[in-house]
Amino acid sequence: MIHYIYMDMLSMIQYLPYGMMVGIPIIAILMYVVCKMGKCENMKPAAMLPVVFFGFYFAMMIVITFLSRESGSRNGMDLKLFSTWGINTRNNAYVVENVLLFIPYGFFGSLAFGRLRHFFASLALGTATSLGIECMQLATGRGFFQTDDIWTNVLGTIIGFWMFRLIFRKKV
Secondary structure (H helix, E strand, C coil): CHHHHHHHHHHHHHHHHHHHHHHHHHHHHHHHHHHHCCCCCCCCHHHHHHHHHHHHHHHHHHHHHHHCCCCCCECCEECCCCCCCCCCHHHHHHHHHHHHHHHHHHHHHHHHCHHHHCHHHHHHHHHHHHHHHHHHHHHHCECCEEHHHHHHHHHHHHHHHHHHHHHCCCCC
16 A cells, blocks of 8 residues: 555646646745735745745646546546445555645644634535535546545544644644
8 A cells, every 4th residue: 555655646746847837826826815915914934934835835726626537537426425445455555645735734734724723614624625625526527526535634634733723732
């Protein structure tokens, strides 16, 4: 299973340039929103780095979940909970990869935005993002709509949130 995870992660490196290209407008939008909320006044450029990290990571998630697949290559829905786990080693690797994909999302989200430093706000963001990705994959045929993906992505967000809380317990 670890071999599959390693190979899948390695294959995603080829999409890094696309993630950077998609990330630039996403970061610009995030910066605009942050500044409109009055959060960037008198802020040093280094303090904006978490927003940049979050924007680039979000862009990479979009590239990985949509652009790394051909349109119409995968269609369908699987609403049965835990239907992916235990079938074979390959599917187990997919489950673990879904968790791993959202750990940085929960971490960088909490780091970049003060409101996401609250458990339920971070949970809501992870749930909404995962549900949005699954709906868009279903609509575009670039992935299956699976409840397992939603739950594992949310689990990854929660793990990322708690990692942030452990690392920055007193600092932020």
